[in-house]
Amino acid sequence: MSKTTKIPYNNRELSWMDFNFRVLEEAMEKDNPIMERVNFLSITASNLDEFFMVRVAGVMEQIHSKYNKPDASGLTPQELMGLLNEKIHVFTEKQYSCLHRSIIPALKRNNISFLTVEDLDKKQEKHIADYFEKVLFPVLTPMAVDRSRPFPLLANKSLNIAVRLKKEEESYFAVVQVPAILPRFLELPCEGGRAFILLENIIIDKLSELFELHEIEAYCPFRVTRNSDLDIDEESEDLMLAIEKSIKKRKRGRPVRLEILQKCDKETKEFLIEMLDVGKREIYELSGPIDLTFFSKFCGVNGFESYRFAPIRPVDPPADFWGYDDMFEAIREKDRLVHHPYESFNAVVRFVQAAADDPDVLAIKQTLYRVSGNSPIIAALIRAAENGKQVTVLVELKARFDEENNILWARKLEHAGCHVIYGLSGLKTHCKILLVVRREEGGIRRYLHLGTGNYNDSTARFYTDIGMFTCRELFGVDASSLFNVLTGYSRPPEYNRMIVAPRGMRTFFEEMIQRETENAQKGLPSRIIAKVNSLVDPAIIALLYEASQAGVEIKLIVRGICCLIPGLEGISENITVHSIVGQLLEHSRIFQFENGGNPKIYMGSADWMPRNLDRRVELVFPIEDEDLRQRAFSILDLLLSDTVNARMQLPDTSYVHIDKRGKPVINCQLEFARLAREARKAKEVPDEDLPYKPLRNPEAE
Secondary structure (H helix, E strand, O other), X not given: OOOOOOOOOOOHHHHHHHHHXXXXXXXXXXXXXXXXXXXXXXXXXXXXXXXXXXXXHHHHHHHHOOOOOOOOOOOOHHHHHHHHHHHHHHHHHHHHHHHHHHHHHHHHHOOEEEOOHHHOOHHHHHXXXXXXXXXXXXXXXXXXXXXXXXXXXXXXXXXXXXXXXXXXXXXXXXXXEOOOOOOOEEEEOOOOOEEEEEHHHHHHHOHHHHOOOOEEEEEEEEEEEEOOOOOOOOOOOOHHHHHHHHHHHHOOOOEEEEEEEOOOOHHHHHHHHHHXXXXXXXXXXXXXXXXXXXXXXXXOOOOOHHHOOOOOOOEOOOXXXXXXXXXXXXXXXXXXXXXXXXXXXXXXXXXXXHHHHOOOEEEEEEEEOOOOOOOHHHHHHHHHHHOOOEEEEEEOOOOOOOHHHHHHHHHHHHHOOOEEEOOEOOEEEOOOEEEEEEEEOOEEEEEEEEEOOOOOOOHHHOEEEEEEEEOOHHHHHHHHHHHHHHHOOOOOOOOOOOEEEOOOHHHHHHHHHHHHHHHHHOOOOOEEEEEEOOEOOHHHHHHHHHHHHOOOEEEEEEOOOEOOOOOOOOOOOOEEEEEEOOOOEEOOEEEEEOHHHOOEEEEEOOXXXXXXXXXXXXXXXXXXXXXXXXXXXXXHHHHHOOOOOEEEEOOOOOEEEOOOOOOOOOOHHHHHHHHHHHHHHHHHOOOOOOOOOOOOOHHHO
């Protein structure tokens, strides 16, 4: 396929919407436990919020700036916006159809109900009256809108109630914000089940107590979503200060969506449109309730555990570290692989903690992109610095929607004496690497953890990721070189083992794909298997098409956006695309190339997107230990054999569930959990060749 030929390419925004439809299908799946369905519904709403704040906002900015160049799919911003509006409206209709026709009836069958004020009995009425008086009323701040009091600046994604008032034949408007500081739902006393009411319904019932001098003519809950993509001046002398200023701007970004109830009266609707300056296509009229993200907390209410999936409990310690009190000893013996969350993230935490307390450890260097709110990793790094070790941490302040959290951690690390770098100008540092420099009898030895996911003990419980521990010399040399690039002005080196973006990774992947094409043309074994979160890059897609046409078998596992179109006659007949959406969020990136019969396998932090290959510091590393290579191959094989969570993309870009006929029922995530338990159990079986160890009475010694 020549470079001038236009390749088949699915628009990334439309492909992302297809992904969110797949998540919504899980909310509609009646075989899923009811609270899992509720949770999936909340995930679709949260996903859509971020999509509007960043991607839809970006398309709207292009339209406002008169940008009219078609993208790789051939769509102009105006054309894309029209298709997006249509697709999003269909999506929201399906969301609320799922809620009202499927989920709420299923909740009722389990004696769980959401009540309106009209449904309450006397005892429940008294309960909400007491709650309003003692808790809610003191928090509420009704805001009148008139000549002397302008329309308030409403926080992004806050839920509000517009109220149309009347006094002495004159109409007025006011806004009451539903306080986010309080739970969105209140449990009510209920016999024979559990009952809840939404906070906005309590407020609406008590509006007359907030506006005693006015007659309430109408009311309508509404919600504004704002453009939240930060415009950061990276040339600023103080990057942290520049980001803090940009975060404040995010709160008052241009509205990109107005959600209102379908029953909103005409005057109130016109008032909101005028005050918020939104166009007709930015308005989404919903059957309600507005903002379904609250369901993520609702499904976690105490007592609902039996309505969830059986939790996947991590094996701790993982089989690879079973029997070792000294992690450094274990890593010296051989490379170790840990598959989260089937195997506990505690292995990573203990590695940092051991380094912090070991008197022979001289230095710790680590990149942090997203960390938890109470991070044991950060605590260990702080302790290491207090113990006199040289601790260098690159905290990526530009990690979207984690900027404030990362600024907080960066300051704590600095205060403890760590050397903190805020990232590189013009690039996000997204690689996952931890380097420990240790003094040993034979000299200095470098220990490494390289991963596919963030150093976040919270998300590690439900994101699938893989980490490798090694102390191979060439990996250590590469790690030192990479940190020298990140912390100073070193020129990017020629790495021995690691593949690092933005210089080198694109070339590496392009050459690996081209090699498979050449091998197929020569009649040599050829195959590509790649697992990524997103496949967007046009150049990579074009090379995959060429490889397919040469006869290379290509199996792609793409959780989210996939701009490649498989199964097209004469173009991508040898390409299949799987998407796995299940109990856990698939996050690991794995790349396998047949290499003429000597297969190579790599893991890392990078997706096949222009931003990962060209505008980020990313890291991909080879798996060289033979045992770990075979394990990595088997991970891909099991993912491809899934018949429960997997869907296949068709040539028309739609997705269908894997045809189960004649195939065993395989849920790869549950199977990985079983394998982790069995591997650990096998380690616990004593070696019959070892001498028996007699038990002694400690008091007799």
